[in-house]
Amino acid sequence: MTALLKRVPELTLLILVTILAYTIMAAFSQMSGTETLTPMVAWAIVIGSFVLSTIIAIVAVLGGVGGGVIFTPVMLGFTSIDTLLVRSTGLVVAMFSGLVSSGPFMRKGLADIRIVFYCAIPIIIGAMAGSQVAIELSENMGETGDAIVRLLLGGILVFIALMFILGGANTEYPKPKKIDKLSKKLKLKSGYWEESLGKTVHYHATRAGLGSILFLIVGFTGGFFGLGGGWAVVPVLNLVMTVPLKVSAASSGVLLAIGNAAAIWPYFMKGALIAVFAAPWMIGQVIGGILGAHILAKVKASFVRNMLIALLILTSLKLIVRGVEGLLGIDIPLL
Amino acid sequence: MKEQNHKINHEDDRPVVPIAGIVYGDIIYWGTITATFIVIAGSVMTFVTDNNYIDPSYLLSSIWEGRTVEQIWTDAVGAQPNGHWYLSQLFTGNGLMAGGIALGVFSVIPGILGAAFMLFKEKQFLFGSLAVIAAVIIMTAIVG
Numbered sequence: 001m002t003a004l005l006k007r008v009p010e011l012t013l014l015i016l017v018t019i020l021a022y023t024i025m026a027a028f029s030q031m032s033g034t035e036t037l038t039p040m041v042a043w044a045i046v047i048g049s050f051v052l053s054t055i056i057a058i059v060a061v062l063g064g065v066g067g068g069v070i071f072t073p074v075m076l077g078f079t080s081i082d083t084l085l086v087r088s089t090g091l092v093v094a095m096f097s098g099l100v101s102s103g104p105f106m107r108k109g110l111a112d113i114r115i116v117f118y119c120a121i122p123i124i125i126g127a128m129a130g131s132q133v134a135i136e137l138s139e140n141m142g143e144t145g146d147a148i149v150r151l152l153l154g155g156i157l158v159f160i161a162l163m164f165i166l167g168g169a170n171t172e173y174p175k176p177k178k179i180d181k182l183s184k185k186l187k188l189k190s191g192y193w194e195e196s197l198g199k200t201v202h203y204h205a206t207r208a209g210l211g212s213i214l215f216l217i218v219g220f221t222g223g224f225f226g227l228g229g230g231w232a233v234v235p236v237l238n239l240v241m242t243v244p245l246k247v248s249a250a251s252s253g254v255l256l257a258i259g260n261a262a263a264i265w266p267y268f269m270k271g272a273l274i275a276v277f278a279a280p281w282m283i284g285q286v287i288g289g290i291l292g293a294h295i296l297a298k299v300k301a302s303f304v305r306n307m308l309i310a311l312l313i314l315t316s317l318k319l320i321v322r323g324v325e326g327l328l329g330i331d332i333p334l335l
Numbered sequence: 336m337k338e339q340n341h342k343i344n345h346e347d348d349r350p351v352v353p354i355a356g357i358v359y360g361d362i363i364y365w366g367t368i369t370a371t372f373i374v375i376a377g378s379v380m381t382f383v384t385d386n387n388y389i390d391p392s393y394l395l396s397s398i399w400e401g402r403t404v405e406q407i408w409t410d411a412v413g414a415q416p417n418g419h420w421y422l423s424q425l426f427t428g429n430g431l432m433a434g435g436i437a438l439g440v441f442s443v444i445p446g447i448l449g450a451a452f453m454l455f456k457e458k459q460f461l462f463g464s465l466a467v468i469a470a471v472i473i474m475t476a477i478v479g
Contacts, residue, residue: 021375025378029383037395037399045395046382085398099366099439099440102363106360107360109352111360113353113359117466121465124469128472139405192350257363261443261476269416270404271415279374279432279436286367
């Protein structure tokens with residue numbers, strides 16, 4: 001950790017400035033209390049959000065899923081914050097670790113710029129459509145819409161967890177059985193230095209056509225649910241297009257940043273992104289994102305996968321329960 | 336498409352990293368870090384001054400109470416915004432924070448265009464064009 005802070009002075013500066021800022025905010029707060037929150041509790045929420053966000057960013061970057069996959073379901077499952085607000089902040093959480101980790105990933109050659117731009121167009125179009133539909137649904141369907149969102153998201157999380165489970169350990173360095181014509185034409189092949197093996201791993205992506213169709217769907221669900229879409233970018237790159245897991249994870253972060261950069265603006269312009277709530281999450285994502293990007297090259301990919309599966313299953317349970325409660329008007333005593 | 340971007344450097348068997356990727360990553364990296372410092376400054380301004388577009392205590396309480404976005408805005412300023420409201424509020428705590436976040440998101444555009452320039456320079460016209468299309472779509476989203 002000390003070596004990393006010396007090697008990345010901007011990270012050290014960011015951490016120091018953040019600590020100083022939060023100290024000043026606690027000591028000289030001019031905020032007036034309300035019935036719900038005292039100034040101290042408001043500060044505690046901000047600092048708690050920042051710390052949680054930093055942890056989520058590290059896990060998200062290691063898993064290549066984007067923090068939205070963790071943030072959005074947890075907030076929708078365990079708090080009563082408006083779903084539109086959670087989803088817009090979820091996009092901030094999903095994209096900023098991806099944005100800031102783009103630098104280290106590209107310099108290390110872990111993220112593949114050609115794969116990123118090939119997959120970016122369908123993701124962007126899908127994400128923009130998804131966020132527009134989310135805003136429409138929120139404006140027209142109220143609490144029923146919220147319950148449907150929770151239920152659908154719970155179902156999607158179960159699906160994602162199953163994909164990670166069924167993918168198994170063979171997905172770290174997948175070998176394509178056949179390279180299709182389009183993938184050959186696009187020459188989506190490259191190599192990266194695998195630090196944990198001490199050698200270069202070569203790969204050739206395949207099923208480029210199917211991949212782009214799936215990315216359109218991934219973009220839509222990412223924009224709609226505020227997940228960011230990273231949950232499915234890694235499986236599509238890794239399981240469908242046979243890109244090594246580490247390159248998939250790194251490229252996913254970069255792709256997420258591009259896709260969400262389009263999806264976030266409709267939320268922004270409608271005031272659904274409230275800065276005082278989103279800011280500590282954004283700062284945590286940036287600091288955690290840099291930390292995660294420097295750790296990724298050294299960790300075993302399977303460790304991250306197992307951690308994510310457990311979290312996804314737990315959160316999906318809670319979301320499904322809350323969705324059913326909202327739709328049927330019943331109370332299920334679980335979690 | 337040039338194969339040389341991916342040829343192996345035999346001295347240490349490490350692949351050469353494409354320059355377009357480095358340009359893209361560096362622009363976004365520094366753009367995001369700059370944006371983060373602005374958001375931190377905005378956060379301090381929000382908490383330690385009363386120069387805010389909307390009272391932060393009201394905002395945080397309303398969010399925590401589960402009020403909808405529409406209710407929060409309507410009760411605070413009369414109506415939900417429809418556009419880049421923060422641009423006219425950059426000297427307030429809320430506006431500076433929102434502006435910082437927007438700047439971070441916006442950094443994707445110069446990043447993509449920088450990478451596109453390098454891809455064209457390397458005669459990778461297909462991927463360069465895809466990058467430009469991506470930038471145009473995102474700019475369309477920004478304009479609304």
